[in-house]
Amino acid sequence: MGRYWEIISTWVVILVTSVAAWSLAAATLPVPDYFLPPPSAVLSAFIELMAKGMLPTFVGESLRRILLAALLGLFVGVPLGLLLGISRGTADFAYPVLNFFQSVSGIAWLPLMLIWFGFGERTILVAVNYTVLFPVIFNALLGVRSVPPIYVNALRTLGASRWRIVRDVLVPGALPNIAMGVRLGLAYGWRALIAAEMLVGANGLGFMIFNAQAFHLTARIMLGMGIIGALWLALDYFLLRPLEDATIARWGMVQR
Amino acid sequence: MDGGALGLSLLGPVKGLAMSRFVLLKHRSAVFLLVVAVAWGGWELFLTVTAPQRIDPTLQAALRAGTPVAVAVTLGFAPENFHIRLFQSYGVVNGVRGTTVFLNRVSPEDLHRIARYYWVKRISVQSEGVR
């Protein structure tokens, strides 16, 4: 119990001192007003953007796009990776290709996408979906390939069909890698989304902070940054990490 | 599902411990998704229910004709670029005065969509002598 009080009191002290120091710095530093808005300004920016209906739209647009990319990654990327990984030939062929295209983030493709699709929603979606897809496919492939052959052989000696082997050994065995791939893909994808929204516009949190900079609305920038970080934390903590932990807890042994 | 049992039994003693942690972790995600779904659904419901209140009675009558209308959308604040661009997807923006945006050629469906925005205060017919 004493430990909890220690931690809570340290939290309170840190929070209070940060807010106080921040406000003090904002008030006294010899910089233009827009350099460092005090915490109160960020709070009022939050209230203002909520009242004007802008914040829900920005958050909603960004979340919608990342959700679409996640769905594509799950329902197209995972099966594709599994398929590629099952046979040694296709896996060896696909591995360097996937590795290379994964190294080129979707944002690097954005200039090309701008020429193809112009400044619109499609450009953003292509860039983000690409960014999410490749780590997912790559890790699904790795997952399948990393299942120890002894398990596959064990089922074969029991006369299991190819489909049975896939369903009962390869897929569960690949699950920890798949979960990791999804988590990595979405981490890259969320960041690519913010960058794409900055470059292309079309609403969204990236657009919000980028646009705010043009008008020196620094409080909005800080608000946006806080929300971007908080959203990723929520996604990671509530959805992605439990998924990864659960697959490792349940099937992780197969990896060793 | 005997096939699944074959795979799991290879994990042997790990299974017992892993299962309990699995349920706990799944719990956190499930609660999160449930909260999000309920909150979102409730919010959308609220928007749909409160939408008609924002439309002026005189305008309601005009809407029943089914033809595009010219409206004055009053907000609680001076509109920003964001709002102008948004309205441009619903009709032709004909001007802004103070907290009111004048919008022409709005179809009834689009008008109902505009009414669903919680930050819109009032939608009325454009009065004479205004632009």
Place this chain on the structure above:
Amino acid sequence: MMRGWRGSVRALGRGVLPFALILIVWALATRAGVLPAIFLPPPSDVARTAWAMLKDGSLWINIGASLGRVVVSLVISVPLAVGLGIFVGLRRRLSPVVEPIAGFFNALSGIAWLPLAVTWFGLGWVSVTFIMFNTIFFLVFYNTLVGVRSVPHIFEHAVRTLGGSQRHVIFQVLIPGAMPNIVTGIRMSIGFGWRALIAAEMIATSTGLGFLIYNASNFHQTDTILVGIVTIGILWLLTDRLILQPIERWTVERWGLVSSGR
């Protein structure tokens, strides 16, 4: 891997074959006029542009600019992050509180700092380097913190029972114990940072590979864009596979047993 030279050649061939096939399909597709040349130029055009850019130095300048920013960010942020991570990790009351805060800044992706950086430093290399510095710093700091805290106390007690000082504890128990986490953190942060850098260069500066490809899109120079994209991919692949992964593997082999880490 103890293969003979024949095995290595075969492995190289296997690695190159898929790309050779892609190049062939690409060349055939453009020959057949599936897409207009402005959308996807034939590989020969791209190769020609690449050669020209290599010869006149324009590619090297931009590679140098981007890599230079990577190096500067690394050199400044890694020692700072590791040092601070150890400092905070040692303080039992401070670390449980700082960890979630560091985790939050971790989640705040590098590119999200750009508008703030531009507000403070204007457009140019300072803002862009700042982005990468942030990305690397917070990730390495967080990983160091977690790594230090996850070293089993028994090792520290062992050193102290033998009369070791705080310095001994730090340098012979904590740093080696946290090494796998630290090196993994450095590797991951360079991955994230490199991507953030490219994006930032598109927006906020006028040199570097990101700027190269974004600027080229304004002039519809698709071949330049493709040269840039390939360069970006190759640079990352080389860095990761030839430098970062081996270091990580070596570190885990050497110190992986000490830490119970995550």
